[in-house]
Amino acid sequence: MEIIIAKTAGFCFGVKRAVDMAFEYASSQGTYTYGPIIHNEVVIKSLEDKGIKPIETIGDEPVKNLIIRSHGVSPKVYIEGKEKGIAIVDATCPYVKKIHRYVQQYFEKGYGIIIAGNKDHPEIQGINGWANESCFIVKDKEALNELQLEHTNKKYLLVAQTTYKKQVVDEIVGVLKEKGIDFEYINTICNATKERQEEVVEIAKQVDVMLVLGSKKSSNSLKLFELSQRHCDKSYFIGDVSELMSELFNDCEKIGITAGASTPASVIQEVISFLEKITH
Ligand code: F3S
Missing domain, CATH: 3.40.1010.20 (4-hydroxy-3-methylbut-2-enyl diphosphate reductase, catalytic domain)
Structure with missing residues (x-):
């Protein structure tokens, strides 16, 4: 059985940078993210386990460090943070x-x-x-x-x-x-999304089963799944390896894998290990 993994699977540059920055602050007390850092429960849970929670407005919690996610914010947030003596950790995508x-x-x-x-x-x-x-x-x-x-x-x-x-x-x-x-x-469209979408189509056309890894809450992952379904009848949208069964891959010669921009590399790796196990 051959496994084709999309080169564009998983975090884009901006999301990876933001998540890495959040984890760097894992041991600092009073650190919060301004909104969920990404649409992925695995990452949010793992940050929460390290004491970093999302907040929607400044003022609800005793904030020392506030991590701005890759989406960026209005200057009001920087001003309010400064007034309240909060250190802003700016993970806005460049x-x-x-x-x-x-x-x-x-x-x-x-x-x-x-x-x-x-x-x-x-x-x-x-x-x-x-x-x-x-x-x-x-x-x-x-x-x-x-x-x-x-x-x-x-x-x-x-x-x-x-x-x-x-x-x-x-x-x-x-x-x-x-x-x-x-x-x-000024063209400000980022190519990361387009490239990921083009690649899912290219792979879905040549495989028997296509796996799209991502959270059901992630709109870019859902979009990948919709594109995949158009070209591969056996397309599955899965959150992590626990949703996989070996029966899905009966009589299958080629499997394709891609993942949304908010899917961590660990989720992709666990799925690859599962597939490698059932094919050996
Ligand atoms: Fe990602 Fe930044 Fe582009 S967050 S999709 S690299 S604009």
């Missing part, structure tokens, strides 16, 4: 940080800021804070029609949520041009 800088600079120059993204996503809420919460957040080209953008003497900057689909952003660019809006577009 790619997200770059968006904060663009948005702040352009906002200060008087530009209106348009973000292509989901208004409820923490990354977008954080970015919005860098323009004093004045951003126009559009989920698709249709949403643009509801906006009252000024056509005279007003310039705009368009950026995108790092995990947004390029096609949707391209359509937004097209409509802004049609409307005659004076804007600059």
Whole structure:
């Protein structure tokens, strides 16, 4: 039996960096993460075992160190932390940080800021804070029609949520041009998601069974599973090795494995060890 493991399986650079930073603070008293560090119960539980819990707002707990997750936050959080004497451990993904800088600079120059993204996503809420919460957040080209953008003497900057689909952003660019809006577009889409999605399709097409490892709460893992199902009938979405049974692999010659951006390497390794055991 052959096992094909996706090169892009598991943590992206930004998530790995944030999780590593959180574990570095494991022995420090009074350390909290601002929201769950990632959508993965295994990682959250293991941080909780080491005394690091997520909080939703500053003020609920006696916080000494506050870890900002890879999604980033509004400047308000840094200000509030400083006022309360909290040490901020900034694990914002550098790619997200770059968006904060663009948005702040352009906002200060008087530009209106348009973000292509989901208004409820923490990354977008954080970015919005860098323009004093004045951003126009559009989920698709249709949403643009509801906006009252000024056509005279007003310039705009368009950026995108790092995990947004390029096609949707391209359509937004097209409509802004049609409307005659004076804007600059900075492509802030991160390739990590796209590459992972392309690879799952490529592997699912050539295997008998495809395993997608990730939490049911992780939307990027679910998306991988949906893509896998389109190309491999025997696709399974599993949280960890305890959900596997050797019967799933009867008469199977090739197995593919991928994992969402929030799936730890240990979960992937346990599944590989399980498969190696049943094939020997
Ligand atoms: Fe950063 Fe891209 Fe991951 S923006 S958090 S490396 S998906």
